[in-house]
Amino acid sequence: MSDKHMSRSAEMYLKAMAEMGPRQAATVSRLAERLSVTQVSANEMVRRLDEQGLVTHKPYKGISLTLKGRQAAGNVLRRQRLWECFLYDHLHIEWAHVYEFACLLEHATAPEVTEALAEFLGNPTTCPRGNPIPATDGTFSPVDGIPLSSAAVGVRARLLAVTATDTEVLKYLQDRHLLPGREVILRESAPMQGPLTLEVEGREFALGMNMAEMILIQPLASH
Amino acid sequence: MSDKHMSRSAEMYLKAMAEMGPRQAATVSRLAERLSVTQVSANEMVRRLDEQGLVTHKPYKGISLTLKGRQAAGNVLRRQRLWECFLYDHLHIEWAHVYEFACLLEHATAPEVTEALAEFLGNPTTCPRGNPIPATDGTFSPVDGIPLSSAAVGVRARLLAVTATDTEVLKYLQDRHLLPGREVILRESAPMQGPLTLEVEGREFALGMNMAEMILIQPLASH
C-alpha cells in the first residue's frame, strides 16, 4: 500500500503544501506556481498523492493534507530545517543560500541521520529563518506571529520568521537585515497595496507587499 | 554539450568505476553486478556515458574513465568520503552504516557545501574506511597497500583501508574489529582459494577470500 519510500518530487509537493500553511488554501495552480511546473503537471501529481492517501483534492475547493500527508510533510520540513541549522551554524553558509542547499539534502537523509543530526545540533526548535522544526513524529505548530503585510502603520515589532524560500528573495531580505530577531518599525504604508516603508537598524527602505506577506512579526508593546 | 548536472545514476556508475580502481578492469557485467542492475541496463548507461565523453567503452576490452569522467568520479568520491567523516566523527553513526548514508548525501551536495564541509572537518585526507579523500579538483592517489588476499602466511600487518561498500559486509568486518589502524596477523591460508585464518586483537577467525580482497594492508617489519 504505502510505498515506504517517497520520491523527491512527491516530497516537494507535500512540503510546499505544509509551507503554505493553513493561511492560504492550497490549489493546483498555487502548487504549480510554487514548484515551477505547469498546472497540468501539478494536477497529475496531486492526483497521484490523492490516490496514495496523502492529500485530499476537492476540485474547485482546494487541496488539503491528510493526517498521513501532514506527517510526511512534517518529516521533510524537519530534515530541511535541521540541515538549515547545520549549514548556517556550523558550515557558515550564507543565510540566503541555506534554504536551497538544505532543500537538496532533505531528500537524501535517512531517519537515523536525521535524529543523529538533531542530537548533534542540540535539538533546535527553529531554523535560521525562524520557522519551527517539527518533532520526530512530524508534528509542529505554526509560528505565532502576524504577517508584516497586515501590521498597522507605526508599529514596532520583532521579526519572528521569514517564510520565503526563493534564494533571490532571501538575498534581498538579507541585504536589508530583515532577519529573525531584528526589530522592525513600520513607518508608512502606500495605498493600493503599495510598498511599505520600513526601518530596520536605523535604515529606511521600501518593501513590496508580496514580500511583506512572507515575514512574520510579533508587535512590541509601545512603552 | 556537457549537461552541468549529472544524474544520481550516472554519478553512481562513475563512482563504481573509480572504486574498482585500476586493479580490476571495469566491464559492463562487473558494473551491473556492483550496481545491482541487469547487464542490459548497465550497457545502456555505459553507452550514454560514452556519448557524453565520460567513459570509453571498447567492447570485449573494457571500460575506462576519460579525464573528464575521472574528475567527475573523484568529485563524487570526495563528497561521499567527506560525508562519511562527518557521519562517523560527529554524528556517531555506526561504522558499518556510514557508507550507505553518505551514498545518499553525495548526490545532493552543492559545491559550496562540499567545501564548507571539508573546512569544518579540518580537511581530512581519509574516510573512516581508510580510503583517500580526493582533492577539490577530483584528483587522488590510490591507497598504498596490498590486498590481504595476497599476503603471505605468517605476516603481521597494519590494516590500511577497507574498500567494501556493502553494509552487510561492513557489519561483518566491524563485528570482527577489522577496521583501519588495527593490527592483523595472517595465521593460515586454506588451499583452493579457501578462507584465511586471521588474528585481530587476540581473537582468531576465518575470512573468505572475496572479503580479503577488499582489505588493504601494510605489512609490518617482523622485529
Add this chain to the structure above:
DNA sequence: GATAATTTTATGGCTTGCCTTATTATCATA
C-alpha cells in the same frame, strides 16, 4: 577448428515526471 561460455547488443515494454495543446467544468460578476 568446433563448441561452449561470456559479453554485448537488439527489441519491446514499463513507470515517473515532466511538457504542450485543447477541451470541459465551475466560479465570479455584470
Add this chain to the structure above:
DNA sequence: TATGATAATAAGGCAAGCCATAAAATTATC
C-alpha cells in the same frame, strides 16, 4: 442569467532508467 475568467482535465509526447527476452559477437576451451 449570460459571459468571461479561472480551474481542472483530456490527449498525446518525451527522456531517463529500469526490466525481460532473444539474438549476435567474441573469447575461451577442448
